[in-house]
Amino acid sequence: MTSEDIVLGSDTRVTIGRAQTHQNSSVRRRLGLSVFTTCVLVFLVASAARAHAGMSLVAVSYDGWGQLAALAATGLRIVHYQGKVFAALCEDEQIAALRRRGHTVSVLDSEASPDDYYLVDPFPGDASVGPGMAADVYPYGEDDSIIRADPSQAGQLARRGLGLVKLPPMIAFPDTASCGTALDALGQRDPTVQAMVGLVSPALLEEHVCKLQDSDAMTYCNELGTRFSFSPDGLGEAAAYLRGQYQMLGLQVAYEPFIHSGTVMTNVVAELPGSDPDRDRIVILCAHYDSISELSSPQNPHGPAPGADDNASGCAAVLEAARILSGYRFSKTLRFVHFAGEEQYLRGSADYARQMHERGECIDGVVNLDMIAFESIPPADHTVEIHAGDMPASQALADVMIDSIAVYGLLLQPQRIASGATWRSDHGSFWAQGYAAILGIEDFDDFNPAYHSTGDVLSNMQPELMAEFTKAAVATVAHLAGVMRTPLPFRTYLPSISRVGG
Numbered sequence: 001m002t003s004e005d006i007v008l009g010s011d012t013r014v015t016i017g018r019a020q021t022h023q024n025s026s027v028r029r030r031l032g033l034s035v036f037t038t039c040v041l042v043f044l045v046a047s048a049a050r051a052h053a054g055m056s057l058v059a060v061s062y063d064g065w066g067q068l069a070a071l072a073a074t075g076l077r078i079v080h081y082q083g084k085v086f087a088a089l090c091e092d093e094q095i096a097a098l099r100r101r102g103h104t105v106s107v108l109d110s111e112a113s114p115d116d117y118y119l120v121d122p123f124p125g126d127a128s129v130g131p132g133m134a135a136d137v138y139p140y141g142e143d144d145s146i147i148r149a150d151p152s153q154a155g156q157l158a159r160r161g162l163g164l165v166k167l168p169p170m171i172a173f174p175d176t177a178s179c180g181t182a183l184d185a186l187g188q189r190d191p192t193v194q195a196m197v198g199l200v201s202p203a204l205l206e207e208h209v210c211k212l213q214d215s216d217a218m219t220y221c222n223e224l225g226t227r228f229s230f231s232p233d234g235l236g237e238a239a240a241y242l243r244g245q246y247q248m249l250g251l252q253v254a255y256e257p258f259i260h261s262g263t264v265m266t267n268v269v270a271e272l273p274g275s276d277p278d279r280d281r282i283v284i285l286c287a288h289y290d291s292i293s294e295l296s297s298p299q300n301p302h303g304p305a306p307g308a309d310d311n312a313s314g315c316a317a318v319l320e321a322a323r324i325l326s327g328y329r330f331s332k333t334l335r336f337v338h339f340a341g342e343e344q345y346l347r348g349s350a351d352y353a354r355q356m357h358e359r360g361e362c363i364d365g366v367v368n369l370d371m372i373a374f375e376s377i378p379p380a381d382h383t384v385e386i387h388a389g390d391m392p393a394s395q396a397l398a399d400v401m402i403d404s405i406a407v408y409g410l411l412l413q414p415q416r417i418a419s420g421a422t423w424r425s426d427h428g429s430f431w432a433q434g435y436a437a438i439l440g441i442e443d444f445d446d447f448n449p450a451y452h453s454t455g456d457v458l459s460n461m462q463p464e465l466m467a468e469f470t471k472a473a474v475a476t477v478a479h480l481a482g483v484m485r486t487p488l489p490f491r492t493y494l495p496s497i498s499r500v501g502g
Protein backbone atom coordinates (compact mmCIF):
# COMPACT_ATOMS: atom_id res chain seq x y z
CA MET A 1 0.00 0.00 0.00
CA THR A 2 1.28 3.44 -0.79
CA SER A 3 0.84 6.30 1.58
CA GLU A 4 -0.44 8.58 -1.21
CA ASP A 5 -3.46 6.32 -1.56
CA ILE A 6 -4.49 6.75 2.03
CA VAL A 7 -3.45 10.01 3.53
CA LEU A 8 -4.49 12.73 1.14
CA GLY A 9 -7.37 14.06 3.25
CA SER A 10 -5.79 13.25 6.57
CA ASP A 11 -2.54 14.99 5.62
CA THR A 12 -4.45 18.17 5.07
CA ARG A 13 -5.86 17.99 8.56
CA VAL A 14 -2.53 17.23 10.21
CA THR A 15 -1.01 20.26 8.51
CA ILE A 16 -3.86 22.46 9.64
CA GLY A 17 -3.54 21.25 13.21
CA ARG A 18 0.18 21.91 13.36
CA ALA A 19 -0.12 25.35 11.79
CA GLN A 20 -2.77 26.24 14.32
CA THR A 21 -0.69 25.14 17.28
CA HIS A 22 2.29 27.06 15.97
CA GLN A 23 0.21 30.17 15.48
CA ASN A 24 -1.19 29.90 18.99
CA SER A 25 2.21 29.71 20.63
CA SER A 26 3.59 32.55 18.50
CA VAL A 27 0.68 34.72 19.51
CA ARG A 28 1.33 34.01 23.19
CA ARG A 29 4.97 35.05 22.83
CA ARG A 30 4.20 38.33 21.14
CA LEU A 31 1.55 39.51 23.61
CA GLY A 32 -0.40 41.36 20.93
CA LEU A 33 -2.79 39.74 18.48
CA SER A 34 -2.58 41.33 15.05
CA VAL A 35 -5.59 41.55 12.79
CA PHE A 36 -3.72 39.54 10.21
CA THR A 37 -3.05 36.68 12.66
CA THR A 38 -6.65 36.72 13.79
CA CYS A 39 -7.80 36.32 10.20
CA VAL A 40 -5.40 33.44 9.66
CA LEU A 41 -6.63 31.69 12.81
CA VAL A 42 -10.27 32.17 11.89
CA PHE A 43 -9.55 30.73 8.46
CA LEU A 44 -7.69 27.74 9.89
CA VAL A 45 -10.35 26.95 12.51
CA ALA A 46 -13.07 27.25 9.87
CA SER A 47 -11.09 24.93 7.59
CA ALA A 48 -10.76 22.37 10.35
CA ALA A 49 -14.49 22.53 11.09
CA ARG A 50 -15.32 22.00 7.41
CA ALA A 51 -12.95 19.05 7.23
CA HIS A 52 -14.74 17.37 10.15
CA ALA A 53 -18.01 17.57 8.28
CA GLY A 54 -16.67 15.17 5.64
CA MET A 55 -15.33 12.64 8.09
CA SER A 56 -16.78 9.27 9.02
CA LEU A 57 -16.15 6.84 11.83
CA VAL A 58 -15.41 3.51 10.16
CA ALA A 59 -14.57 -0.06 11.13
CA VAL A 60 -11.84 -1.57 8.95
CA SER A 61 -10.58 -5.12 8.64
CA TYR A 62 -6.83 -5.67 8.88
CA ASP A 63 -4.39 -8.50 8.93
CA GLY A 64 -1.79 -8.32 11.65
CA TRP A 65 0.16 -5.70 13.56
CA GLY A 66 2.57 -4.96 10.69
CA GLN A 67 -0.24 -3.91 8.38
CA LEU A 68 -1.89 -1.86 11.13
CA ALA A 69 1.33 -0.03 11.97
CA ALA A 70 1.99 0.66 8.28
CA LEU A 71 -1.45 2.20 7.90
CA ALA A 72 -0.90 4.30 11.01
CA ALA A 73 2.42 5.50 9.59
CA THR A 74 0.55 6.99 6.65
CA GLY A 75 -1.30 9.32 9.02
CA LEU A 76 -4.57 7.41 9.15
CA ARG A 77 -6.50 8.49 12.27
CA ILE A 78 -6.89 5.15 14.02
CA VAL A 79 -8.82 5.48 17.29
CA HIS A 80 -8.93 1.84 18.39
CA TYR A 81 -7.82 -1.61 17.25
CA GLN A 82 -8.70 -5.06 18.41
CA GLY A 83 -7.55 -8.28 16.77
CA LYS A 84 -8.81 -8.09 13.21
CA VAL A 85 -10.67 -4.80 13.09
CA PHE A 86 -9.76 -1.20 13.79
CA ALA A 87 -11.84 1.96 14.11
CA ALA A 88 -10.69 5.11 12.35
CA LEU A 89 -11.80 8.60 11.40
CA CYS A 90 -11.65 8.74 7.61
CA GLU A 91 -12.55 11.00 4.75
CA ASP A 92 -14.28 9.59 1.69
CA GLU A 93 -11.15 9.25 -0.43
CA GLN A 94 -9.42 7.36 2.39
CA ILE A 95 -12.33 4.94 2.61
CA ALA A 96 -12.17 4.40 -1.15
CA ALA A 97 -8.42 3.82 -0.98
CA LEU A 98 -8.78 1.29 1.84
CA ARG A 99 -11.43 -0.61 -0.13
CA ARG A 100 -9.26 -0.61 -3.26
CA ARG A 101 -6.58 -2.27 -1.17
CA GLY A 102 -8.93 -5.06 -0.13
CA HIS A 103 -9.96 -3.91 3.34
CA THR A 104 -13.57 -4.36 4.37
CA VAL A 105 -14.76 -0.93 5.49
CA SER A 106 -18.04 -0.40 7.36
CA VAL A 107 -19.18 3.16 7.88
CA LEU A 108 -20.40 3.42 11.48
CA ASP A 109 -21.12 7.14 11.68
CA SER A 110 -21.07 9.18 8.47
CA GLU A 111 -20.84 12.50 10.32
CA ALA A 112 -18.07 11.86 12.76
CA SER A 113 -17.81 13.63 16.10
CA PRO A 114 -14.26 12.69 17.16
CA ASP A 115 -14.54 13.76 20.82
CA ASP A 116 -17.69 11.75 21.57
CA TYR A 117 -16.85 8.08 21.03
CA TYR A 118 -16.61 5.38 23.69
CA LEU A 119 -15.82 1.71 23.36
CA VAL A 120 -18.21 -0.48 25.33
CA ASP A 121 -15.84 -3.00 26.89
CA PRO A 122 -17.78 -4.85 29.59
CA PHE A 123 -16.37 -6.81 32.48
CA PRO A 124 -18.49 -9.82 33.52
CA GLY A 125 -20.50 -7.82 36.10
CA ASP A 126 -21.30 -4.88 33.83
CA ALA A 127 -24.52 -3.89 32.13
CA SER A 128 -24.52 -4.21 28.35
CA VAL A 129 -25.86 -1.98 25.61
CA GLY A 130 -29.59 -2.18 25.15
CA PRO A 131 -32.64 -0.40 23.87
CA GLY A 132 -33.55 2.98 25.28
CA MET A 133 -29.98 4.13 25.81
CA ALA A 134 -29.54 7.84 25.28
CA ALA A 135 -26.72 7.35 22.80
CA ASP A 136 -26.08 6.11 19.27
CA VAL A 137 -24.75 2.54 19.26
CA TYR A 138 -22.60 1.08 16.49
CA PRO A 139 -21.67 -2.60 16.33
CA TYR A 140 -17.89 -2.99 16.16
CA GLY A 141 -15.89 -6.19 15.75
CA GLU A 142 -17.36 -9.51 16.75
CA ASP A 143 -19.10 -8.59 20.02
CA ASP A 144 -18.13 -5.02 20.81
CA SER A 145 -19.88 -1.72 20.35
CA ILE A 146 -18.88 1.89 20.01
CA ILE A 147 -21.28 4.52 21.28
CA ARG A 148 -21.49 8.22 20.52
CA ALA A 149 -22.40 10.22 23.59
CA ASP A 150 -21.83 13.69 24.96
CA PRO A 151 -20.15 13.94 28.39
CA SER A 152 -23.44 14.05 30.27
CA GLN A 153 -24.86 11.03 28.42
CA ALA A 154 -21.61 9.12 28.95
CA GLY A 155 -21.73 9.88 32.66
CA GLN A 156 -25.31 8.58 32.89
CA LEU A 157 -24.43 5.40 31.00
CA ALA A 158 -21.42 4.76 33.24
CA ARG A 159 -23.65 5.15 36.30
CA ARG A 160 -26.00 2.56 34.80
CA GLY A 161 -23.10 0.11 34.89
CA LEU A 162 -21.90 0.29 31.30
CA GLY A 163 -18.15 -0.34 31.01
CA LEU A 164 -16.81 2.47 28.84
CA VAL A 165 -13.41 3.40 27.45
CA LYS A 166 -13.13 6.90 26.01
CA LEU A 167 -11.61 6.67 22.55
CA PRO A 168 -8.82 9.17 21.85
CA PRO A 169 -8.94 11.47 18.80
CA MET A 170 -6.05 9.42 17.38
CA ILE A 171 -3.94 6.57 18.68
CA ALA A 172 -0.16 6.92 18.69
CA PHE A 173 1.96 4.01 17.57
CA PRO A 174 5.28 2.94 19.12
CA ASP A 175 8.37 4.94 18.35
CA THR A 176 10.50 1.87 17.84
CA ALA A 177 13.63 3.98 17.30
CA SER A 178 13.78 5.05 20.92
CA CYS A 179 11.58 3.14 23.34
CA GLY A 180 9.99 -0.11 24.27
CA THR A 181 12.40 -2.29 22.34
CA ALA A 182 14.93 -3.03 25.04
CA LEU A 183 13.25 -5.99 26.68
CA ASP A 184 15.75 -8.68 27.49
CA ALA A 185 14.47 -12.22 27.58
CA LEU A 186 14.21 -13.33 31.17
CA GLY A 187 16.76 -16.11 31.06
CA GLN A 188 17.72 -17.83 34.26
CA ARG A 189 16.77 -17.18 37.86
CA ASP A 190 18.54 -14.12 39.22
CA PRO A 191 19.52 -14.55 42.87
CA THR A 192 19.03 -10.84 43.63
CA VAL A 193 15.53 -10.90 42.17
CA GLN A 194 14.86 -14.14 44.00
CA ALA A 195 15.71 -12.34 47.24
CA MET A 196 13.33 -9.51 46.37
CA VAL A 197 10.51 -11.96 45.70
CA GLY A 198 11.15 -13.53 49.08
CA LEU A 199 10.66 -10.16 50.82
CA VAL A 200 6.99 -9.79 49.81
CA SER A 201 4.96 -9.58 53.01
CA PRO A 202 1.37 -10.90 52.88
CA ALA A 203 0.68 -9.13 56.18
CA LEU A 204 1.73 -5.73 54.81
CA LEU A 205 -0.40 -6.27 51.71
CA GLU A 206 -3.45 -6.95 53.86
CA GLU A 207 -2.64 -3.95 56.01
CA HIS A 208 -2.74 -1.65 52.97
CA VAL A 209 -6.06 -3.07 51.75
CA CYS A 210 -7.38 -2.80 55.27
CA LYS A 211 -6.49 0.89 55.46
CA LEU A 212 -7.65 1.79 51.98
CA GLN A 213 -11.04 0.10 52.00
CA ASP A 214 -14.01 1.96 53.39
CA SER A 215 -16.79 -0.03 54.96
CA ASP A 216 -18.85 1.32 57.81
CA ALA A 217 -19.97 -2.21 58.59
CA MET A 218 -16.44 -3.08 59.65
CA THR A 219 -15.28 -2.50 63.19
CA TYR A 220 -11.68 -2.27 62.00
CA CYS A 221 -9.91 -1.11 58.84
CA ASN A 222 -12.03 1.99 58.58
CA GLU A 223 -9.61 4.83 58.94
CA LEU A 224 -9.98 6.35 55.50
CA GLY A 225 -13.03 7.75 53.73
CA THR A 226 -14.77 6.49 50.62
CA ARG A 227 -12.60 6.15 47.52
CA PHE A 228 -15.45 7.00 45.15
CA SER A 229 -13.99 8.84 42.14
CA PHE A 230 -16.05 12.00 42.80
CA SER A 231 -15.26 12.28 46.51
CA PRO A 232 -12.33 14.68 46.76
CA ASP A 233 -12.36 14.40 50.58
CA GLY A 234 -12.31 10.61 50.79
CA LEU A 235 -9.92 10.18 47.88
CA GLY A 236 -7.76 12.90 49.39
CA GLU A 237 -7.34 10.76 52.50
CA ALA A 238 -6.35 7.78 50.37
CA ALA A 239 -3.92 9.91 48.35
CA ALA A 240 -2.35 11.18 51.56
CA TYR A 241 -1.98 7.60 52.79
CA LEU A 242 -0.24 6.58 49.55
CA ARG A 243 2.00 9.65 49.61
CA GLY A 244 2.91 8.99 53.23
CA GLN A 245 3.97 5.44 52.41
CA TYR A 246 6.35 6.64 49.69
CA GLN A 247 7.72 9.37 51.92
CA MET A 248 8.54 6.74 54.54
CA LEU A 249 10.49 4.89 51.84
CA GLY A 250 12.44 8.05 51.07
CA LEU A 251 11.08 8.26 47.53
CA GLN A 252 10.12 11.46 45.77
CA VAL A 253 6.34 11.55 45.44
CA ALA A 254 4.07 14.10 43.75
CA TYR A 255 0.38 14.81 43.37
CA GLU A 256 -0.55 15.33 39.72
CA PRO A 257 -4.07 16.79 39.60
CA PHE A 258 -6.48 16.94 36.65
CA ILE A 259 -10.12 17.97 36.27
CA HIS A 260 -12.96 15.68 35.21
CA SER A 261 -16.58 16.90 35.07
CA GLY A 262 -15.67 19.85 37.25
CA THR A 263 -14.07 17.71 39.98
CA VAL A 264 -10.37 17.87 40.78
CA MET A 265 -8.90 14.37 40.78
CA THR A 266 -5.29 13.54 41.64
CA ASN A 267 -2.83 10.96 40.39
CA VAL A 268 -0.12 10.02 42.90
CA VAL A 269 3.31 9.46 41.34
CA ALA A 270 6.44 8.23 43.14
CA GLU A 271 9.84 7.70 41.58
CA LEU A 272 12.99 5.65 42.17
CA PRO A 273 15.59 7.25 39.88
CA GLY A 274 17.69 5.03 37.64
CA SER A 275 21.35 5.47 36.80
CA ASP A 276 23.11 6.84 33.76
CA PRO A 277 23.03 6.09 30.89
CA ASP A 278 19.52 4.59 31.21
CA ARG A 279 18.08 7.03 33.72
CA ASP A 280 15.70 8.49 31.11
CA ARG A 281 14.16 5.11 30.33
CA ILE A 282 11.13 4.54 32.52
CA VAL A 283 9.37 1.42 33.80
CA ILE A 284 5.97 2.00 35.41
CA LEU A 285 4.14 -0.15 37.94
CA CYS A 286 0.63 1.22 38.44
CA ALA A 287 -2.82 0.67 39.90
CA HIS A 288 -5.87 2.91 40.16
CA TYR A 289 -6.96 3.90 43.65
CA ASP A 290 -10.43 5.31 43.01
CA SER A 291 -13.49 3.13 43.42
CA ILE A 292 -17.24 2.94 42.86
CA SER A 293 -20.26 1.17 44.35
CA GLU A 294 -24.04 1.01 44.20
CA LEU A 295 -24.25 3.52 47.07
CA SER A 296 -21.95 6.15 45.55
CA SER A 297 -22.92 8.70 42.92
CA PRO A 298 -22.09 12.31 42.07
CA GLN A 299 -25.23 13.18 44.09
CA ASN A 300 -24.01 11.04 46.99
CA PRO A 301 -20.22 11.34 46.78
CA HIS A 302 -19.72 10.27 50.40
CA GLY A 303 -21.40 6.89 49.93
CA PRO A 304 -19.11 3.97 50.78
CA ALA A 305 -17.09 2.46 47.95
CA PRO A 306 -14.69 0.06 49.71
CA GLY A 307 -13.11 -1.34 46.55
CA ALA A 308 -10.91 -3.85 48.35
CA ASP A 309 -10.31 -6.09 45.34
CA ASP A 310 -11.04 -3.23 42.89
CA ASN A 311 -8.49 -1.86 43.43
CA ALA A 312 -6.98 -1.56 46.87
CA SER A 313 -5.44 -4.94 45.99
CA GLY A 314 -3.48 -3.48 43.06
CA CYS A 315 -2.51 -0.43 45.12
CA ALA A 316 -1.25 -2.64 47.93
CA ALA A 317 0.87 -4.60 45.46
CA VAL A 318 2.38 -1.41 44.05
CA LEU A 319 3.14 -0.10 47.56
CA GLU A 320 4.69 -3.39 48.63
CA ALA A 321 6.73 -3.67 45.43
CA ALA A 322 7.99 -0.12 46.00
CA ARG A 323 8.99 -0.97 49.58
CA ILE A 324 11.12 -3.85 48.35
CA LEU A 325 12.47 -2.38 45.12
CA SER A 326 13.49 0.88 46.81
CA GLY A 327 16.05 -1.16 48.75
CA TYR A 328 17.89 -1.84 45.49
CA ARG A 329 19.26 0.17 42.59
CA PHE A 330 18.26 -0.14 38.93
CA SER A 331 19.60 1.16 35.66
CA LYS A 332 16.19 2.46 34.51
CA THR A 333 13.94 4.80 36.45
CA LEU A 334 11.03 3.13 38.22
CA ARG A 335 7.75 4.95 38.70
CA PHE A 336 5.00 3.83 41.05
CA VAL A 337 1.75 5.42 39.95
CA HIS A 338 -1.73 5.38 41.49
CA PHE A 339 -4.36 6.74 39.12
CA ALA A 340 -7.60 8.50 40.01
CA GLY A 341 -10.62 8.59 37.69
CA GLU A 342 -10.13 5.05 36.38
CA GLU A 343 -13.79 4.30 37.00
CA GLN A 344 -14.58 7.39 34.89
CA TYR A 345 -13.35 6.01 31.55
CA LEU A 346 -9.69 5.88 32.63
CA ARG A 347 -9.45 9.64 32.97
CA GLY A 348 -6.41 9.74 35.25
CA SER A 349 -4.22 7.46 33.18
CA ALA A 350 -5.42 9.00 29.90
CA ASP A 351 -4.29 12.39 31.17
CA TYR A 352 -0.95 11.03 32.44
CA ALA A 353 -0.09 8.90 29.39
CA ARG A 354 -0.97 11.71 26.99
CA GLN A 355 1.35 14.08 28.84
CA MET A 356 4.14 11.51 28.80
CA HIS A 357 3.73 11.12 25.05
CA GLU A 358 3.58 14.87 24.43
CA ARG A 359 6.81 15.32 26.37
CA GLY A 360 8.42 12.52 24.34
CA GLU A 361 9.18 10.50 27.46
CA CYS A 362 10.58 7.02 26.97
CA ILE A 363 8.53 4.36 28.75
CA ASP A 364 9.94 0.89 28.22
CA GLY A 365 7.00 -0.87 29.82
CA VAL A 366 3.94 -0.46 32.03
CA VAL A 367 2.67 -3.14 34.40
CA ASN A 368 -0.88 -2.32 35.51
CA LEU A 369 -2.48 -4.29 38.34
CA ASP A 370 -6.26 -4.12 38.74
CA MET A 371 -8.26 -6.66 40.80
CA ILE A 372 -5.67 -9.23 41.80
CA ALA A 373 -7.20 -10.77 44.90
CA PHE A 374 -10.38 -12.68 44.18
CA GLU A 375 -11.12 -16.25 43.24
CA SER A 376 -13.88 -18.50 44.43
CA ILE A 377 -12.90 -21.34 46.72
CA PRO A 378 -13.12 -24.01 45.42
CA PRO A 379 -11.50 -24.05 43.01
CA ALA A 380 -8.44 -22.18 44.21
CA ASP A 381 -6.43 -22.84 41.09
CA HIS A 382 -4.85 -19.34 41.09
CA THR A 383 -5.65 -18.79 37.42
CA VAL A 384 -4.87 -15.20 36.47
CA GLU A 385 -4.93 -13.27 33.23
CA ILE A 386 -2.14 -11.24 31.65
CA HIS A 387 -3.69 -8.96 29.03
CA ALA A 388 -1.08 -8.11 26.41
CA GLY A 389 -3.16 -6.98 23.44
CA ASP A 390 -1.93 -6.80 19.87
CA MET A 391 1.27 -4.75 20.19
CA PRO A 392 4.36 -7.00 19.96
CA ALA A 393 6.22 -4.95 22.60
CA SER A 394 3.34 -5.50 25.04
CA GLN A 395 3.36 -9.21 24.27
CA ALA A 396 7.09 -9.31 25.06
CA LEU A 397 6.28 -7.61 28.36
CA ALA A 398 3.66 -10.26 29.13
CA ASP A 399 6.23 -12.93 28.38
CA VAL A 400 8.58 -11.43 30.98
CA MET A 401 5.84 -11.68 33.61
CA ILE A 402 4.81 -15.19 32.60
CA ASP A 403 8.45 -16.35 32.53
CA SER A 404 8.97 -14.71 35.93
CA ILE A 405 6.11 -16.75 37.37
CA ALA A 406 7.75 -19.93 36.10
CA VAL A 407 11.36 -19.06 36.94
CA TYR A 408 10.60 -17.98 40.51
CA GLY A 409 8.18 -20.80 41.15
CA LEU A 410 5.17 -18.60 41.91
CA LEU A 411 1.79 -20.13 42.63
CA LEU A 412 -0.07 -18.62 39.68
CA GLN A 413 -1.43 -20.07 36.47
CA PRO A 414 -1.17 -17.21 33.98
CA GLN A 415 -3.24 -17.00 30.83
CA ARG A 416 -1.71 -14.78 28.13
CA ILE A 417 -4.42 -12.74 26.39
CA ALA A 418 -3.31 -11.14 23.12
CA SER A 419 -6.10 -10.66 20.61
CA GLY A 420 -9.28 -9.94 22.54
CA ALA A 421 -7.51 -8.29 25.48
CA THR A 422 -9.52 -5.74 27.41
CA TRP A 423 -8.65 -2.06 27.06
CA ARG A 424 -10.67 -1.25 30.15
CA SER A 425 -8.09 -0.41 32.73
CA ASP A 426 -5.21 2.03 32.87
CA HIS A 427 -2.89 0.01 30.61
CA GLY A 428 -5.31 0.89 27.77
CA SER A 429 -4.40 4.56 28.13
CA PHE A 430 -0.74 3.64 27.51
CA TRP A 431 -1.64 1.48 24.49
CA ALA A 432 -3.42 4.53 23.07
CA GLN A 433 -0.16 6.50 23.33
CA GLY A 434 1.95 3.78 21.71
CA TYR A 435 3.57 2.46 24.89
CA ALA A 436 4.04 -1.21 25.76
CA ALA A 437 1.79 -2.16 28.67
CA ILE A 438 0.10 -5.15 30.26
CA LEU A 439 -2.74 -5.73 32.69
CA GLY A 440 -2.52 -8.31 35.46
CA ILE A 441 -6.01 -9.29 36.63
CA GLU A 442 -7.87 -12.21 38.19
CA ASP A 443 -9.68 -14.84 36.11
CA PHE A 444 -12.58 -13.34 34.12
CA ASP A 445 -14.23 -16.77 34.22
CA ASP A 446 -14.25 -16.67 38.02
CA PHE A 447 -15.16 -13.04 38.45
CA ASN A 448 -15.66 -11.26 41.75
CA PRO A 449 -19.43 -11.19 42.51
CA ALA A 450 -18.86 -8.19 44.78
CA TYR A 451 -17.40 -6.15 41.89
CA HIS A 452 -18.39 -2.46 42.09
CA SER A 453 -20.46 -3.04 45.21
CA THR A 454 -20.22 -2.35 48.94
CA GLY A 455 -19.53 -6.07 49.35
CA ASP A 456 -16.04 -5.65 47.87
CA VAL A 457 -14.21 -5.87 51.21
CA LEU A 458 -11.11 -7.62 52.52
CA SER A 459 -13.09 -10.46 54.03
CA ASN A 460 -14.33 -11.43 50.54
CA MET A 461 -10.83 -11.57 49.08
CA GLN A 462 -8.18 -14.27 48.87
CA PRO A 463 -5.04 -12.47 50.05
CA GLU A 464 -2.75 -15.34 48.98
CA LEU A 465 -3.56 -14.61 45.35
CA MET A 466 -2.61 -10.95 45.92
CA ALA A 467 0.70 -11.99 47.49
CA GLU A 468 1.65 -14.25 44.57
CA PHE A 469 0.64 -11.58 42.06
CA THR A 470 2.77 -9.03 43.93
CA LYS A 471 5.76 -11.36 43.72
CA ALA A 472 5.20 -11.66 39.96
CA ALA A 473 5.08 -7.87 39.67
CA VAL A 474 8.27 -7.43 41.71
CA ALA A 475 10.19 -9.92 39.58
CA THR A 476 8.84 -8.52 36.30
CA VAL A 477 9.60 -4.91 37.12
CA ALA A 478 13.03 -5.75 38.55
CA HIS A 479 13.98 -7.52 35.33
CA LEU A 480 12.57 -4.76 33.14
CA ALA A 481 14.37 -2.02 35.04
CA GLY A 482 17.72 -3.85 35.13
CA VAL A 483 18.84 -4.54 38.68
CA MET A 484 22.35 -3.18 39.29
CA ARG A 485 25.15 -5.48 40.40
CA THR A 486 26.50 -3.00 42.92
CA PRO A 487 27.66 -4.28 46.28
CA LEU A 488 25.40 -4.68 49.26
CA PRO A 489 24.30 -3.60 51.79
CA PHE A 490 20.89 -2.43 50.67
CA ARG A 491 18.29 -1.41 53.11
CA THR A 492 14.68 -2.50 53.06
CA TYR A 493 12.24 -0.47 55.06
CA LEU A 494 9.90 -2.50 57.27
CA PRO A 495 7.06 -0.64 58.96
CA SER A 496 5.20 -2.00 61.94
CA ILE A 497 1.86 -3.68 61.34
CA SER A 498 -0.95 -2.63 63.58
CA ARG A 499 -4.40 -3.65 62.59
CA VAL A 500 -4.74 -6.61 60.29
CA GLY A 501 -7.12 -9.34 61.28
CA GLY A 502 -9.23 -7.49 63.82
Ligand SMILES: [Zn+2]
Nearest residue numbers: 310311370371
Ligand atom coordinates in the same frame (compact mmCIF):
# COMPACT_ATOMS: atom_id res chain seq x y z
ZN1 LIG B 1 -10.48 -1.48 38.65
